[in-house]
Amino acid sequence: MAEPVLTLRDLAVSFPGAAAPAVRSVSLTLGRERLAIVGESGSGKSVTARALMNLLPPTARVSAGEMRLGSTDLLKLDGRGWRSVRGARMGLVLQDPKFSLNPALTVGNQVGETLLLHGKLSRSERRERVLAALGDVGLPEPGRLYDSHPAELSGGMGQRVMIAAMIVAEPELLIADEATSALDREVGDQVLGLLTRMAEERGMALLTISHDLAGVDRFADRVVVMRNGAIVDELAASAISRAAHPYTRGLWEARPSAATHGRRLPVVAADAAS
Numbered sequence: 001m002a003e004p005v006l007t008l009r010d011l012a013v014s015f016p017g018a019a020a021p022a023v024r025s026v027s028l029t030l031g032r033e034r035l036a037i038v039g040e041s042g043s044g045k046s047v048t049a050r051a052l053m054n055l056l057p058p059t060a061r062v063s064a065g066e067m068r069l070g071s072t073d074l075l076k077l078d079g080r081g082w083r084s085v086r087g088a089r090m091g092l093v094l095q096d097p098k099f100s101l102n103p104a105l106t107v108g109n110q111v112g113e114t115l116l117l118h119g120k121l122s123r124s125e126r127r128e129r130v131l132a133a134l135g136d137v138g139l140p141e142p143g144r145l146y147d148s149h150p151a152e153l154s155g156g157m158g159q160r161v162m163i164a165a166m167i168v169a170e171p172e173l174l175i176a177d178e179a180t181s182a183l184d185r186e187v188g189d190q191v192l193g194l195l196t197r198m199a200e201e202r203g204m205a206l207l208t209i210s211h212d213l214a215g216v217d218r219f220a221d222r223v224v225v226m227r228n229g230a231i232v233d234e235l236a237a238s239a240i241s242r243a244a245h246p247y248t249r250g251l252w253e254a255r256p257s258a259a260t261h262g263r264r265l266p267v268v269a270a271d272a273a274s
């Protein structure tokens with residue numbers, strides 16, 4: 001079997017003063033495939049994603065039995081090691097481009113930043129790569145966009161710029177944490193379609209964190225369900241509508257309809273869970 005892109009074993013995260021750990025004993029193995037982590041608000045999805053990128057605040061107590069990207073032992077990386085992995089080998093697309101994009105930088109500089117940090121490319125080679133990435137994510141007129149600022153972009157365009165910045169260095173793993181929940185449904189669907197296409201075309205693993213159970217089979221092959229910091233179920237995305245696990249079934253039944261798209265999942269009654 002090919003070496004997994006990501007191996008995570010027994011991740012635990014706790015925050016000082018919290019009554020319970022935010023994440024308990026989470027293990028995941030991810031090949032060149034699309035995996036979704038779903039679960040109610042507060043179940044530990046984002047904390048898991050941030051732990052994988054070493055982006056938790058310093059107050060977080062993090063431990064793991066194993067955490068690897070390909071053959072790289074992420075637990076052994078120092079600050080410099082992380083800077084060479086983040087962006088170049090694993091990217092994180094967050095919810096809202098308003099907060100993720102630096103308003104002071106042009107689109108070209110923003111998308112090219114990863115290449116500048118990690119590559120030995122000339123200025124003109126960088127520009128070519130950035131223009132290609134902007135075109136790949138379906139943005140019109142990359143040449144004109146290159147010199148524009150984030151404030152001139154719509155939410156959907158901003159999110160595409162974010163994705164271009166995350167794929168420009170051709171990472172092995174892309175993590176999308178509620179990457180479309182700030183967008184309207186149509187634009188959100190386009191962005192998810194784009195992430196899926198990028199993953200397929202570039203052989204990238206895609207880890208999507210979502211509360212959108214209804215559409216999960218469109219952007220994931222496999223689904224992991226989290227509750228109270230732990231994984232409680234794992235199944236094929238195509239099987240989500242007929243999940244056997246009572247908690248997953250409860251989540252499916254409580255899934256937001258098209259009319260409530262974008263809202264958080266309601267809390268499932270405790271007796272729906274095992």
Ligand SMILES: Nc1ncnc2c1ncn2[C@@H]1O[C@H](COP(=O)(O)OP(=O)(O)OP(=O)(O)O)[C@@H](O)[C@H]1O
Pocket residue numbers: 015018022039040041042043044045046047048057211264
């Ligand atoms: N910086 C922090 N300091 C203290 N507690 C935190 C911090 N970040 C997250 N938590 C806690 O960790 C738990 C898991 O949060 P997390 O953000 O991973 O949930 P989530 O499943 O991603 O929810 P959502 O769908 O709302 O994003 C929550 O109880 C949250 O309050």
